[in-house]
Structure formats: structure tokens, C-alpha cells
Amino acid sequence: MTTFDPIIRLDNVSKCYLNGVLALQSVSLTINPGEFVFLVGPSGSGKSTLLRLLLRDERVTTGRIFVAGHNLLRIQPGAIPQFRRRIGVVFQDYKLLPRLTAFENVAFALRVHGFHDARAIRERTIAVLELVGLRAQADRYPATLSGGEQQRVSVARALVTGPDMLLADEPTGNLDPDNALAIAELLDQINTFGTTVVVATHNRDLVDKFRRRVLQLDQGKLVRDEESGGYTLALAATGDSLGESTLPLDGRRPLTLPEGSR
């Protein structure tokens, strides 16, 4: 991989899940090294699917996909772990190891990367936990952390190895505005150090505040690719520019449930 090539390139990518759901349709895009991209779109529009494809967690159904110099259709199974180690990921459902403490979960990523020196691991892990405000919770198991705390552990794990590329799926969904902003600033800061960052998010405030490149998906199609964009298209700032809402409630249908007989 030369640094001038795009770090991510999708050519006409479609993804059809086993159950027949067409989650992505003919998506083409390129992302250059060092970019910071927001991925937006309504619930179920395919954001997580796109991130899963980038991590080679799922395979594309048709089309071509290149990430960090690898053709992900051709990559050898044995090369996948090595490939994934270059990517830090914040999962929408956190994916923490339940039998490891917050500290151990973060340190785990370093172990996977081949770090051995216990003191170095400890220092680095603690430093990153401190960055996400969880120094005090280091020795707690995920089950005893609040939703937002678990989310921040997941962020810490993604950051700790200093990856080339960071994929974050809704990393602030369970965070209050202040914490969300702090996490976003952390991602921004990491981006200024050269890491490519792709953030799938519903957080309108963040997208509008940071004004970075915005990719918008709708029902699996890429409907917008805007430099320095806001959460919604600049022309029409109101909600309905996003296309019709997926909920029928917008018509203010009165809530009348059929009465079930006991």
C-alpha cells in the first residue's frame, strides 16, 4: 500500500444477507488515508453492514472492496488477523469480553498485537482508560459497568493500539452530550495524528459541529457524499429532507391498539 492510494475503496458493492435482506446496494466510494468521515442514515440503512464489510467480518455479495491495500474478496483467511490488527473498532454492541475486567479488555488488544512487556502494557492501558474517563473503573467487569461506561471501554480498546484506521459504530449512543463530545474530540485528535476515522453516528450535534466529510446511506444506497457536511443536507435543514420517515407515526395516527381477549 502506498500512502497516496485510497485506504478504502468500494466499487459497486452490494451486500445481501443470508436471509435475503439487501443491506447495501451498489455502493461506490473511496476514502483516503487520514480522512475523517461521518457515516449517517436512518436506522437499518446499512451503516453497520458497511463497517462490517470493511473489517472483513462479512463478505460483499457483489462488487469489489479494497481496504488498507488488501482486496478483501481475495484475502487469505490466514492474513485476516494481521489485517484486522491495523484497524481499531468500536462496535455498536461494544463486544467486550465478559470475563475480563475493563483494564484486561483494553490490554487484550495490546496482547493480540504482540506486546509482551507487562509494565508497558499497563502504562499504556491505564493512560487510554484515563483518556476516556474510566481510570476508576479499570478493575470492574463489563457486567458491572453502566451502558456508557461499557461503550467507553470499547472506545479505549479501539484506540489503545494506535491503529492505522478506526471504525466506530455509534460510539456515543449511550453517552451524555458532554461525554459524547469528549469522545468525538478524542477521535478527532487521533485523526490529526494520521489515523483514518470512519464514524457511523446518529448524533446530529456532533456531525454538525465537526463539519467533516459526510456519507449518507438510505435503504442501502449511498445518497450523499459531502465534504464538510452537516447531519442533514445543507439545502433543506429540516428533518424531512432525509426522505420519508420509516415510521408511520408521522401521520399522527391515533394510538388504538386492538384489544386482545384474555
Next chain:
Amino acid sequence: MTTFDPIIRLDNVSKCYLNGVLALQSVSLTINPGEFVFLVGPSGSGKSTLLRLLLRDERVTTGRIFVAGHNLLRIQPGAIPQFRRRIGVVFQDYKLLPRLTAFENVAFALRVHGFHDARAIRERTIAVLELVGLRAQADRYPATLSGGEQQRVSVARALVTGPDMLLADEPTGNLDPDNALAIAELLDQINTFGTTVVVATHNRDLVDKFRRRVLQLDQGKLVRDEESGGYTLALAATGDSLGESTLPLDGRRPLTLPEGSR
């Protein structure tokens, strides 16, 4: 329970988890039947803990707690299921049954409530799934739904039984603004039909838009109880009124990770 008594009353409630974390400290509050309450506060401030106490999922450590006419310190274990059936809950981590489809998950709540008639169950379930925009996903398993879709199944399950009281823990965390608004309007609508609603949320837009009663927690203490409040205290509209951020990043400390030796 007479309808004029508060449906929720906490007297000096503290909650200390087994690992010694003091999640709530001397919280006293009353909520009357038919109220709509937003519960806000930074990550880890005790919102989920409070909701868990209301559901008698956890027990208070000190203080007294009355919900829907029950003294939750004295309630017989055998009476708890009956008590819980009066409450609809949207969990922060959804808590869907993995081996049941979306439809079956929602119908499950009706079964638990003693509904037998398959046709009535079917109609009611489909109607509620339609309300949350998941009619098309009815026969899919949770693992094949997007984050936001799972969250809406959880909402549908909480609504379907027409509970006296609805507890929703971050019900819009994984939803885009439009869907989030639609869900909030659904909760609002249910509230107008008489259900008491308590929503723990980080969604500033929703709180500010609906202007209902706001309870604010900070580090386990109830720091605000305001009628028609906004997400932040009216006096100081900027972020820092929430107390200092839990993240040290606010000082813009440069991101320098100690280098681990491989």
C-alpha cells in the same frame, strides 16, 4: 393503590452494589400516576440503577421505595411477577430473547400477561410492530436486526401490554433523530392515555423539545427536579452547567500515549 397516591415514591434511597460502588445516594422523589418524566445525567450517574430499583430487579440498600402500591422492600418473591406485569420496560441493552423472532419477542409479553387467543395476540403484536416501523422485520431474529431495529423491538414489547407504567432506559440511543422523535412521540401518546412514563435519556433534543418534568442525577445524587425542564438547567444553557465533565480531555491535553515495547 388509589389513583391519587404517587405511583412511585422513594424516601432517602441509596444503592450500593456488591462491589462497593455507591450508585445512588439519598434519593427522594415522588412521581404521580400519569406523569411523564425525563431522567437525565452523565454516564454512570445512576439512571439505569434507579430504573432497576423501580422494577425490583435490584433491591435498595437503605431507604424506602414504593411502586404501584407495593413496598418493594417487603414485597413477597411470589408477588414480583404480577407486579412487573404492570410495568413495561425498554432496557438499555434491549434484552430480547435470542431464539425468538421480533414478532415472538413482542408476543411473548402478551403470553406472560395470560393472553391465549392466538388471533388477538397476532393482531395486537403486528399493530405495535407497525407503530415502531418494524412490520417488515417481524419474522427476523434479533441477531439479524440492526441496532436501532432491536431497540424498537424492545420498545414494542414494552408497549404491547398497555402497562400502567413504562420505564424506558435510553430508548433512542441507537436511533436516528427522526426515528428517535417518532418513538418519543409514541411514548408521549401512550402517556396521554394515562400511562406513567419514565424515560432515562441522553437525547438533549428530545428533552428540550418535549419540556416535561426533568429529574437530573449526578454521581448518584438527585441534583435537579424541574417541571417542564430542558436537558440542562435553564439558567446556564451551555454544557458546563452539568458540572465538570467526567473526561480529562476537556483540558485539551495532547494525545501522547506511552510507547509500549513489542
Next chain:
Amino acid sequence: MLRFASTYALQTMRRNALMTSVAIGTTAVLLLVLSTIAVIVVSIDAGVQALQSRVNVIAYLKDGTSPAALSALESEMRSRPDVAVVTYISKDEALKRLQKQFASHPGLLGAIKDNPLPASLDVRLVHPSAATDVGKALQAQPSISDVIINEDVVNRLVTAGRFVRLVGAVMVIGLSVAVIFIMTNVSRLAIFTRRAEIEVMRLVGASEWFVRWPFVLEGALCGAAASLSSFLIVAAGYHSLIPVLRGSFAFLSLPVDPLLLPKLLLLGLLIGVGVGVLGSLIAVRRFWEPATS
């Protein structure tokens, strides 16, 4: 509620095929081992019993016992519960037998004249342990001159019988305990993997039995499936192997208890379904209300 429980149980069994197959497979194999060993032990025990029934007491009659006294004695012996068969051996018969025994040394018995051998009663016993009693009873008869009990054989057979019984019982009981222990563990493990499910149900307001029923039904269904399939294998093996074994090892004279297979089926169902149901009950209880109890 039961209808829903059965629907739910069948659904989760189908949707969680791995766990279902592991549970049924493990249980079936355990029951298979248990019933095979039970069949072997029962057969060996039956063989030893058959050998034991050949133990006899020989009573020599005084020369000149009247036929009336003889038949009175015979019928008295036959009426005893511990006596199986009574055979009269006349003096001629006794000599013939002795001659046959020494057929290879014709010179030895050539010298015998006047047949010195007494007539005798050959009394077969139901169980060798009765030998002393029967011997005493015979000795007390006026027409009996002498009683021979082959103490050595009797003792050996009694001991061997006791040994086989003991080892067999230890094996079957020990194995049953082991089988139940393992089945309970497997069902604990299976339900442990579903504690989150139980937790969700209880949070949604399901009563304890609402949660339990599907698990109990699943336990019962898996147990029944396992015991039936292990029974079919044992029955097939029994029917195809026993004739072969009886052919090759004819002298062991393996007898058949016609109720053996039905008994096995019952035992298997009892253990399979019983442990399936109880295991589920206990395991669900264990995860019920974890926060409070």
C-alpha cells in the same frame, strides 16, 4: 400455558439444534452404557444362578429300604421349598455310572462282584446355601445311611454368586449414580448457557412456572428421546447378539428374563425423563431471581 410452553420448548429445541443434539446424544450414550452393563450383569448373574441350581446333595439309602418308605421320602423332599429336583438312583444305575466313569481302566472294576454300591437320592437344590439344611433333614431320616455334600463346590458357588451379585450391584448402582451426575451436569450447563434468557423472562414479569415449563418440557422431551433411542439400540443388539453368544458359549446357558427389555425401557425412561425434568427444575431455580436470593 402448557400449550405455549410446549410450542416454545419445541421451537427452542429446533432453533438450538447443537444443544439439543448434545443433550440427547450424551443422555442416550449414558443410558446405552448403563443398560448394556445392566444386561451383562443380569445375564452373568443368571448364568451363575443356573450353575448354582445344579448343586446337589447325595443321600445313600440303606440297603433294603421299602419302596413305600422311599416314595414317602421322595415326596417329602420334593415338597421342600429349597429343593428343586429329586432323582432316585438305583444300585444298578449307580454301578453303571461308576463303570462308565472308569471305562478307561477296565481292569479296575473287573474285580467287583455283588455290587457294593448303595442306591441313592440325588437332591438338586434351588440355591446352594440350602445344602446344609437339606443335608441335615436327610441325615435325620431312618432309611438314609449317609449324606454327601460337596462342601467345596457349594462354598465356591455360593461365594462366586455373592461376588457376582456384589460386583454387579456395585457396577450398576455406581454407574447409575455416575449417569445421573453427568446428566444433571449437562443440563446445568445447558441451562447455564440460557441464564440470560431466564433473566429476561423474569424481568418481563413471567412467573416462575411460566419460565420453568418450557425448560421442564425440554428436559422431558430430550430425556424421552434419549432413552427411547438408547433402548432401541440395546434391544437390537440384544436380539442380534444373544443368539450368537448363546451359540458360541452354549455351556454358559445364558437364560433370558422375558421382562428384561421392558424393564430396561422403564428404567431408561425413568432415569432419562426423571433427570431431564428434575435437572431443569433445579437448574432454573438456581438462576431464578439471582439478584435477590
Next chain:
Amino acid sequence: MLRFASTYALQTMRRNALMTSVAIGTTAVLLLVLSTIAVIVVSIDAGVQALQSRVNVIAYLKDGTSPAALSALESEMRSRPDVAVVTYISKDEALKRLQKQFASHPGLLGAIKDNPLPASLDVRLVHPSAATDVGKALQAQPSISDVIINEDVVNRLVTAGRFVRLVGAVMVIGLSVAVIFIMTNVSRLAIFTRRAEIEVMRLVGASEWFVRWPFVLEGALCGAAASLSSFLIVAAGYHSLIPVLRGSFAFLSLPVDPLLLPKLLLLGLLIGVGVGVLGSLIAVRRFWEPATS
């Protein structure tokens, strides 16, 4: 990497005490059953072998065989590999034995004069199946008049020996298969409950072996713990029970293989650790890259 793997394995074993105890308990009980039955089978087999070594061939010597010819014959027999012991029984000795046998009928042998009984060689065999061979060899000797083989006893013992061997082997092999099947299933189930964990590891970029090592170590540790504890129980039971059994069932003359216990330990470790390791390997492989394979 191994250091981390062992730390991780020990940690998760401790933090997941239920699963660890179920895995160790199940394996230990299975190995306990297996080794107990193996010990029983081996002991019974040894008992039958001991009985078999008492099988003998009697060769009657022609009257007037010279002592030189006799001792040549004796030493020839002794040098055969299938012969265990050779005993000479003189004419006087033979008569004494016969008299003793008929002690209860003094009249019977009183008539005998001139001792018609021949001298004989009592040849004990290593294994009853050699009876025909040895018999033929003796028959071919000029000084032998007659050879007696107790065909019935020989056949019964050979058949019984074969039967015990067959049933024993079937039991031990069948049981080993069952034990391995169940252990594999339990480890599949245990790892199945942790597939989410494996999935997370692979998504974070762990290589296949990085994920496998902790599971393999866990399997090995559980297997070792289980086989050691089951061995200790068997060894204790063996040492406390065998003297009692040998006391009560002396005639069975249960012999002891001094290497029996070490062999058992080895077998247990082999199965316990082997299946633990292999089961983990296979089960992890099964959940590796589920999306692609």
C-alpha cells in the same frame, strides 16, 4: 504468547467456576467409571487365567517304564513352552488317591488286590488350548499307554476365557468410546457457550492460535485435574477394597498386576488430557470465522 494464554486460561477457569467444575466433575466421573470397570474386567480376566492354568493332561505310563526313560520324558515335557508343571504320580500314589476318593465306600475298593492302577504324569498347561497338542505329543511316546484330556473342562475353560475376554473388551472399548463421545460433547457445549468470546477475539485481530491456546490449555488442565482426581479415587478404592475382596473371595485368587495402577493413570491422563485438548481444538475451529466458512 503461551504465558498470556496460561494466565488467561487460569483466569477464565476461576471466573467461570461453574463451567470448570462441571467439566472437571463430568470428566472425572467418566474416567472413574472407565477405570473401575477396567479394573474389574482385568481382575476377572486374571482370575479366569488363573483357573485356566490349572488345566492338566494325564498320561498313563506303561508298567515297567524305566526310570531313565521316565526322566527323559519328564524333562522333554518340561522344556515345552506350553507346559507349566509336570508331576509324576507313582502306582502307589494313584491307589492312595483313589482310596481317598472312595473313603466313604470302604466296601468298594476292599476287593481290589495287586493295584491295577498305572503310574502317570500329570502335565499342567500354560493355557488350556494347548491340551490337544500336548496330548498328541504324549501319545506319540512309546512309554505312554493312554492319555486323558478332560475335554469338557478344557472346552468350558477356553470358552469361558474367550467369553470373559470378549465381554470385557467390548465393555472397556465401548465405554472408552462413550466416555470420549461425552467428553467431546461437554467440551463442545462449554465452548459453545463462549462462541461470543471467540468471535470478539477474532474481530479484534487475534490469530487463530492466539484464540486457541487458552482453550487448549483449559482443556488440558481440566483433563489433567479430572484424570488425577479419578485416579486417586480408584487407587484408594483399589487399595482398601482388594484386600477385603481377596479375603471374602479367596478361592477366586484374584492376582494383581503391579503395573495396573500406573497403567490406569496413564490411560486416564491420555484420555483426559487428549480429549480435553482435541475437543477444544475442534470446538474452537468450529466457531472460527463463522461468517466465511
